Amino acid sequence: MQPVKIGIMGCGMISGIYLHNCTAVFDNLEVKAVADLVPELAAKRAAEFNVPYVYTAEEMLSDPEIEIIVNLTAPHVHAAVNKQILEAGKHVYTEKPFALTREDADDVLALAEAKGLRVGSAPDTFLGGSLQTCRKLIDDGWIGTPYAASGSIIMGHAWDGSHPNIAALMKLGWDPLFDMAPYYFTAMVNLLGPVRRVAGYTGSVRSELAITNPRAPRYGDTIPVEAPMNTAAVLQFESGVIATMQAAKESFGYAPQLVIYGTEGTLFVPDPNNFDGEIRILQRSGELATIPYTHGFTANSRGIGVADLAQAIRSGRPHRASGQLARHVIDITIGIMESSNAGVHVDVSAAVDRPAALPLGLQYNLLDN
Missing domain, CATH: 3.40.50.720 (NAD(P)-binding Rossmann-like Domain)
Incomplete structure (x- = not known):
């Protein structure tokens, strides 16, 4: 072509x-x-x-x-x-x-x-080898009927002021809901289908950041924290699956997790921010099996x-x-913020179809057979 x-x-x-x-x-x-x-x-x-x-x-x-x-x-x-x-x-x-x-x-x-x-x-x-393999495992019934999911992304946010553009990181768009949670919401829609409604809470530990690190570019400045840096949410999917999601940039390090629970097994999904990672299934027998990839694109x-x-x-x-998938994710994101502000469930009205899975057996770097 x-x-x-x-x-x-x-x-x-x-x-x-x-x-x-x-x-x-x-x-x-x-x-x-x-x-x-x-x-x-x-x-x-x-x-x-x-x-x-x-x-x-x-x-x-x-x-x-x-x-x-x-x-x-x-x-x-x-x-x-x-x-x-x-x-x-x-x-x-x-x-x-x-x-x-x-x-x-x-x-x-x-x-x-x-x-x-x-x-x-x-x-x-979600088009990478790890998440496409997880999609096939779910579609092929390896964990039975999915009924619940749990995601969390806990990470630092350069609170010492060392980032050269630290002020921007405190604004909407760089907060955990808009910046990191989309990886998880998109992965969940790929694995479980569209979301019906959401509820959530948002907050922040700090209202402002005093830069006390002498080596920081803005040493001595005080920067307002303009977006929520800690969020917890519940998502109800059209399929009936109920998921929880925690996203925060208040801490340190990097601790990603996504687990899908089914009637016949539990699927431990690799970090949705990456294309690879170990895929494991806890089976009814109690065995924790590591699953090989069914798809390529495992590098970044x-x-x-x-x-x-x-x-x-x-x-x-x-x-x-x-764009329709991204619009659905935006509806989830903003709905969580609205739920926190108003104390109500918020319907996700932006319709989307579950994106088509990548076919098996693709030649190197090709996306169609």
């Missing part, structure tokens, strides 16, 4: 793995250009990954050869940049969060529909969602890491 030419807009830290995979792993993609508000950063990335052109945002939007633009800008401008990309007549794939409000998410999807364009969104880790394959979108554009099939 003729490769799809793409542009990468935003050349921060996450762009490195996207550029590696989109230039060296996925043959159906061709990275034509990179762009960033800091031209020197874009030029550095272009040299590092042998990308032909360094563009301004305007040049990238106006290049007729570029079919998809990958939006790796800051969370608070994702929706606005996505709309600019669509207005330019190009498909868009965006990093999460898809948007910070339902209204912005709906505007992006409505614009895409009006223009006959596609929208894709991270996270795409961020960008697989872009490759799947490109494949879908060429073949006409639906793409998996879709």
